[in-house]
Amino acid sequence: MIKFADAQNEVLKTLLLCLHSEDSQQFFNASEIARRNGQLFGAVVGRAAEKLVADGLLERRFDRYDEDDDDAASFYRLTDDGIFKAEEQVDDVFEIRGAAPGELILDGGNAAGHVPASDRVVPLDHNSPQYREFKQGLSVLLSEVRGNNKIGDTPEERDRIVRSLDAANELWGSLELKVIQIRVGVILAVEDAGNALQKVGRETAWSLLIDLLKRLIKEKIGIEI
Numbered sequence: 001m002i003k004f005a006d007a008q009n010e011v012l013k014t015l016l017l018c019l020h021s022e023d024s025q026q027f028f029n030a031s032e033i034a035r036r037n038g039q040l041f042g043a044v045v046g047r048a049a050e051k052l053v054a055d056g057l058l059e060r061r062f063d064r065y066d067e068d069d070d071d072a073a074s075f076y077r078l079t080d081d082g083i084f085k086a087e088e089q090v091d092d093v094f095e096i097r098g099a100a101p102g103e104l105i106l107d108g109g110n111a112a113g114h115v116p117a118s119d120r121v122v123p124l125d126h127n128s129p130q131y132r133e134f135k136q137g138l139s140v141l142l143s144e145v146r147g148n149n150k151i152g153d154t155p156e157e158r159d160r161i162v163r164s165l166d167a168a169n170e171l172w173g174s175l176e177l178k179v180i181q182i183r184v185g186v187i188l189a190v191e192d193a194g195n196a197l198q199k200v201g202r203e204t205a206w207s208l209l210i211d212l213l214k215r216l217i218k219e220k221i222g223i224e225i
Contacts, residue, residue, distance in 0.1 A: 012086035027075035057082035151196040164189040
């Protein structure tokens, strides 16, 4: 029988794997997390996830209730603090090498000096055309979000979307960023804002912004995210 604290750690590690995979899905319900983990049952995952939400390590989203799945109403993803906590659980020595969902590969035998992909640093040349193009697009998106009072299903959700995108704009003013900062602090904020605008009938080029950013990262450090 797995201990409750261990179950929480397994939930964190499983969602970390989901974040590093090519899966575009952002939120997962307890049954899906259990399936991808392979060691936990949905009921245990649900209890563990709720505790992690209370601790500020997971964000919860409610969706349409599914009569056939009691866990289907609540979906979860890692917060920034949750990502850092999850990385601590694998001692910063994990590699995702084309792993399928549910296959978290822990590699404790890496050569000295190995840097996980999430810890790689991306230098930002503020004078480059790609940097200026992304900065301009991010500013346009932020202005659009700030000026639209219809985004978000609740005032709290709108506030989160605006603040996250504002933080992404601040991050982009840095001289360098870690890959994990770009994934979580910039890309997810742009995706959330773009999806929120689409829900209220406002079409934006946010997906092109993300493509531009991914090309910039590959050009700078040779990895795809």
